[in-house]
Amino acid sequence: MRATLIIVFILLLLTGCELGFTDTPQSFVAPDGPVAGMQGDLFLLSVWLMVGILVVVSVLLAYALWRYRDRGQKEIPFQNPGDLRFEVVWTLIPTLLVIFLAVPSVRIAYDVAGLPRGVDDALEVKVTGYQYWWKFEYPQLGIVTANELHVPVDRHIDFTLVSTDVIHSFWVPRLAGKVDANPGKQTHFWWLVDRPGVYYGQCAEYCGTSHANMRMRVIAQAPEEFDAWVADMRAAQATTPAAALADTPAMDNGSGTALIARGRELFMANACGACHALGDAAATGDVGPDLNNFGKRHTLAAGVYENTLDNLKEWIRNPDAMKPGVIMPPFPLSDDDLDTLARYLLSQK
Ligand code: CUA
Numbered sequence: 001m002r003a004t005l006i007i008v009f010i011l012l013l014l015t016g017c018e019l020g021f022t023d024t025p026q027s028f029v030a031p032d033g034p035v036a037g038m039q040g041d042l043f044l045l046s047v048w049l050m051v052g053i054l055v056v057v058s059v060l061l062a063y064a065l066w067r068y069r070d071r072g073q074k075e076i077p078f079q080n081p082g083d084l085r086f087e088v089v090w091t092l093i094p095t096l097l098v099i100f101l102a103v104p105s106v107r108i109a110y111d112v113a114g115l116p117r118g119v120d121d122a123l124e125v126k127v128t129g130y131q132y133w134w135k136f137e138y139p140q141l142g143i144v145t146a147n148e149l150h151v152p153v154d155r156h157i158d159f160t161l162v163s164t165d166v167i168h169s170f171w172v173p174r175l176a177g178k179v180d181a182n183p184g185k186q187t188h189f190w191w192l193v194d195r196p197g198v199y200y201g202q203c204a205e206y207c208g209t210s211h212a213n214m215r216m217r218v219i220a221q222a223p224e225e226f227d228a229w230v231a232d233m234r235a236a237q238a239t240t241p242a243a244a245l246a247d248t249p250a251m252d253n254g255s256g257t258a259l260i261a262r263g264r265e266l267f268m269a270n271a272c273g274a275c276h277a278l279g280d281a282a283a284t285g286d287v288g289p290d291l292n293n294f295g296k297r298h299t300l301a302a303g304v305y306e307n308t309l310d311n312l313k314e315w316i317r318n319p320d321a322m323k324p325g326v327i328m329p330p331f332p333l334s335d336d337d338l339d340t341l342a343r344y345l346l347s348q349k
Pocket of ligand 1: 130131167168203204205208214
């Protein structure tokens with residue numbers, strides 16, 4: 001009975017493990033870039049080394065238990081007060097093992113901290129952690145976005161990471177290991193993404209009530225697609241109110257530009273622009289996520305909800321109910337106004 005319980009307990013524990021050799025969305029030993037590759041190899045090297053040690057120690061232990069088992073003899077067995085040869089051996093072996101692991105660990109720690117020598121076309125990205133979302137700035141390109149990081153494949157990404165409030169940890173398991181985002185201290189590291197796709201990540205350092213709701217997506221694109229995204233973002237951020245009205249596509253409910261105009265009024269009247277940037281509404285807030293091209297994002301609330309009209313309305317009405325601890329206050333608008341504001345935001349694309 002007890003053995004069964006122990007086995008069930010171990011199996012339950014194992015359900016928390018990613019056994020690693022699988023192609024799961026957040027498997028850190030199924031790397032899609034050289035950084036995760038180096039780190040994954042180092043991890044596996046230490047795992048196999050430990051497995052080897054476990055096997056050797058277990059065999060020796062089993063042998064000793066069997067060889068020196070109680071055979072009913074009366075006298076106390078030989079007591080060994082110490083043997084220099086043994087002591088040298090069991091000090092030397094662990095020391096050699098530590099050195100064996102330290103050499104590649106230190107080398108990789110340096111390799112992932114600074115761009116490889118000779119790389120001069122890296123894309124700079126500044127990541128800022130907020131309670132509870134991520135800001136992504138592209139200083140060379142003059143654009144800003146949030147929670148969904150677009151990067152080109154096969155190009156080095158030169159990251160600067162910082163936090164505005166508490167310590168967060170930036171982690172996209174298939175692309176690289178965790179890096180802490182510290183308030184007031186910039187950390188540098190780089191990535192290179194091998195193939196296009198969407199990669200999932202999350203904050204990996206407990207940072208408050210909605211730590212578990214601080215997710216992100218990395219959208220790795222072919223260079224042409226990435227350039228198109230950049231052009232689109234630049235256009236959105238440079239849009240003036242008049243221009244936005246002129247080329248706004250017809251809305252779902254058919255009210256087109258009138259709805260847009262009313263939506264922007266609501267956006268301004270509720271002071272949304274004090275916290276959010278939105279070119280079209282001449283808003284430059286920097287407290288919450290940048291909303292340029294918001295309608296093109298797949299998710300809401302740092303990757304937690306799908307970006308749909310219903311979710312967005314719920315969100316504006318009472319963000320805290322969807323994401324406990326969020327800084328954004330509730331906006332108890334009338335149903336009509338809520339619908340208009342949400343449609344206006346979704347029209348930003
Ligand atoms: Cu941010 Cu946990």
